[in-house]
Every structure is written in structure tokens, then in C-alpha cells.
Amino acid sequence: MRYTGLGDFLSRGTKVLAKGPVALVFAEDAVEIDTTLRHHQQLGFTSVIVFMPTVFDLPPDLHDTVHRVDYDLRADGAVQTAVNRINDAAPGVWIYYCYNAEYLFFPFAETRTVAELLAFHTEERRDAMLTYVIDLYAGDLWRYPNAVSLDEAYMDRSGYYALARPDPANHNHPKERQLDFYGGLRWRYEEHVPQVRRKIDRIALFRAKPGLKLRDDHTFSDEEYNTYACPWHNNLTSAIVSFRTAKALKSNPGSTFDIQTFRWHNSTPFEWHSRQLLDLGLMEPGQWF
Template identity: 75%
Template sequence: MQFTQFADFLKEGRDLLAKGPVALVFIEDDVEVDSTLRHHLDAGFKAVIAFAPDAFAMAPDVADQVHRVSFDRTRGDSHIEAINQIIPLAQNQWLYYCFNAEYLFYPFCETRNVAELLAFHAEERRSAMLSYVVDLYADDLDQFPDAVSLENALLDRTGYYALARLDPDNHNHPKERQLDFYGGLRWRYEEHIPAPRRKIDRIALFRAKEGLVLRDDHTFSDEEYNTYACPWHNNLTSAIVSFRTAKALKQNPGSTFDIETFKWHNSTPFEWHSRQLLDLGLMEPGQWF
């Protein structure tokens, strides 16, 4: 199904949001569009909706399976406005959002689909799941000047850390079960990244409900949605492996000439398997075995 305007989708696309989980993929450029959409189709989402400018082509097999919405506002925070308009139309359904050249991984994703993941998470009385955005980058920027290569992708195996998330409405005391997470390229090249954009945590999987609002720091108006675990035990978390930061650093004139390579002594090839992310502590299985 194709919608020529975002407003048409809001009016006529409600049936697509009636049964979750639904993936909302925002296409910012023409890099790895097909692989991103195929990855999330294979994950088992009931519907994958691509918000993309008309100029970006899709492979026929992908175009036949995804629902496309003409969406030219693909820069800045336009996705936040779009998601906040979608939330009221998808009451009680699980939604997920990401961008092109980003790929969702979760524990045991090779043998279990995303619907099974979220069914278990919901049984633990959770309505949102923390995701860590793990930076990927090509091993050779001369060969891959946009820093994107699926076959030659590297990630940082260490250098991740968390800080208490302070509450300005409560004398800057730490918020309960909330942390700000850092690492990857946003940490190593922080001089090129605005401070509000340096965090790598994103509540990418969440259940829509009345009055819920996504904020511009990837957190929600309901503070419980922003927690990494329930009060009783650790919960599942997921990872989104992403070329988005690497792309931006190489596209930005203020940083591209300062970066000859993203490789360092803690780089390691990405194996495209959940076990590697679990072993590196970049997501948690919680009580799901």
C-alpha cells in the first residue's frame, strides 16, 4: 500500500496500526534502504511502514511487502512529530521506530520473532523496552567513503558507560531506574556531536497509549517507559546496530576531514549475530531464556 501524503496515511492507514508490532522506518537518504526494510520484515513485524521521499527507489521485492508513505521531512526531529501523531491511532499496539541503515537485534533473534519478544515483555508488565544504539562503521573509509559497508562493518567492543539521569524537578536527584548511556562514535568524537545528541539509549519499542508523547531526547512523557528494568528484576533490552552516526560524521563538512578512519584498538568485526551483542553486554536477556 502506498500513501502519497502523510496526512492520507493518518486518515486511511489506521488498519495497518490495528495489529502490532508495527515498524516505522524513517528513510533519511538512499543508503541501505532495501537491507534495512528486509531486516525488519524478517524480524516478524506485522507491518513495516517506510516514510520516504518519493525520489528514493526500493527493490521490487521490498516494495511489494512494505507500506510506503511519501514523507519529505526526513531531517531534524520531524520523525518525532510524525510518531506523536501516529501514537493516538495505534492504541495498545506495540510500535518500533528506526532509520535506514539501522538494524534491530534482540536476544535470540535468530530463532525467535519480535512478536514473541514483546509478548514475553508484556507478560512482565512492561510497556516499553530500552534499546542501545550501537555504532557500526566501515573498516576502510577510502574504499567506503560514506562509512557504510555491511560486509566490512566494525563496532567498538568497549568504551560504553552510564551516568545517573538527574531530575531537574526533584532537586537534581537521580531518577529511579533511569540512566543515560554513552559510548561508540558519539563518545569518541564527542567534539563533533552536540551534547544533547551524545546519548545512545533509545526507547525504540513501546506500546502506544492515550496521552503518550515522544520527546526529542528519545524518552517518553510517561517516566516508567524510560526505565531500563522493573522494580523486581532485570528486563530484556535490545540493540539497534546503526551506521547513522558514522554517516553523519563523514557527511558533515565540520568533521569529515578530521576523520581518516574510525578504526582503533578496540574495534572488532560485527558478526551480525545476537550472541556477540550479548557477550559484549550491549543487550540483556533478562528472564527470557
């Protein structure tokens, strides 16, 4: 099904939002749109909705299984606007959002569905899940000048850290159960990344509720949604492996000529398996076994 815009989708397509979890994919360019959509379909999302410019094409086999919304992502706050309006239209439904060339992984993803993941998370009285955005990059930028290769993808196996998140409303004391996470290409090439864009944490999975607002730093207006765990024990976290930063660094004239390769002594091939991310401590199974 194709919709001419967000308004058209919200007037004709809200039945898609009746049951979750629902995946929202925002296509900033034409890179790996099809693999992004198929990956999230295979995880078990009830519906996959892609927001993309009219000039981009979908493979014919996805026309009947993906809901396409013609959408201009160049406008300021385009992603936040779409997520917030979908939130208002689907109270109580679990929603996930990402960009093209990003792939969600969670503990035991090879044998369990995202619906099972969120059912357990809901039983633990959690309405949101912290997700770490882990940078992927092609090993050979001469062969893959846009830094994207699913077959030869690399990631950093170390170099990740967290800092306390100050609360301006409370004399900059640390916020309870909230941290700012850093690492990957945004850390290694921080001179090319604005400071407000260096964090790698994202609340990518959340349960919609009236009045909830996504902010431009990937956090929500309800501070409990931004916590990494409940007060009494560790909770599940997930990871999004993403070519987005690598693409940006190689397409930006201010950084592309400074980068001949993203590989360094802590690079390792990505195995496209949740076990690797668990072993590296890049997501947390919590009490889910």
C-alpha cells in the same frame, strides 16, 4: 501500498495498525533502505512502514510488502510528529521506530520473533523496552567513503558507560531506574557531536497509549517508559546496530577531514549475530531464556 503523506496514511491505512508489532522506518537518505526494510520484515514485524522523500525509490519486490509514506524528514520534529500521530491511531499496539541503515537485534533473534519477544515483555508488565544504539562503521573509509559497509562492518567492543539521569523537577536528584548511556563514535568524537546528541539509549520499542508523546531526546512523556527495568528484577533490553553516526561524521564538512579511519584498538568486526552483542553486555536477556 503508497501514501502521499502522513495524513493520507492515517485516513486510508489505519488497518495496517490494527495488529502489531509495527515497525516505522525513517529514511533520511538513500543508503541501505532496502536492507533495513528486509531485516525488520525477517524479524517478524506484522507491518513495516517506511517514511521517505518522494525522490527515493524502493526495489520492486518491496512495493507490495512495505507500506510507503511520502514524507519530508527535514522539517523540525518530523520523526516525533509521525511517531506521536501513529501512537494516537494505534492504542495498545507495540510500535518500533528506527532510521535507515539501522538494524534491530534482541536476545536469541536468530530463532525467535519480535512478537515472541514483546509477548514475554508484556507478561512482565512492561510497556516499553530500552534499546542501545551501537555504532557500526566501515573498516576502510577509502573504499567506503560514506562509512557504510555491511560486509566489512566494525563496532567498538568496549568504551560504553552510564551516568545517573538528573531530574530537574526534583533538585537534579537521579531519576529512579533511569540512566544516560554513552559510548561508540559519539563518545570518541564528542567534539563533533552536540552534547544533547551524545546519548546512545533510545526507547525504540513501546506500546502505544492515548496521550503518550515521544520527545526529541528519544524518551517519552511517561517516565515509566524511560526506565531500563521494573523495580523487582532486570528486564529484556535490545540493541540497534547503526551506521547513522558514522554516516553523519563522514558527510559533515566539519568532521569528515579529521577522520581518516574509525578503527582503533577496541574495534572488532561485527558478526551480525545477537550472541556477540550479548557477550559484550550490549543487551540483556533478563528472565527470558
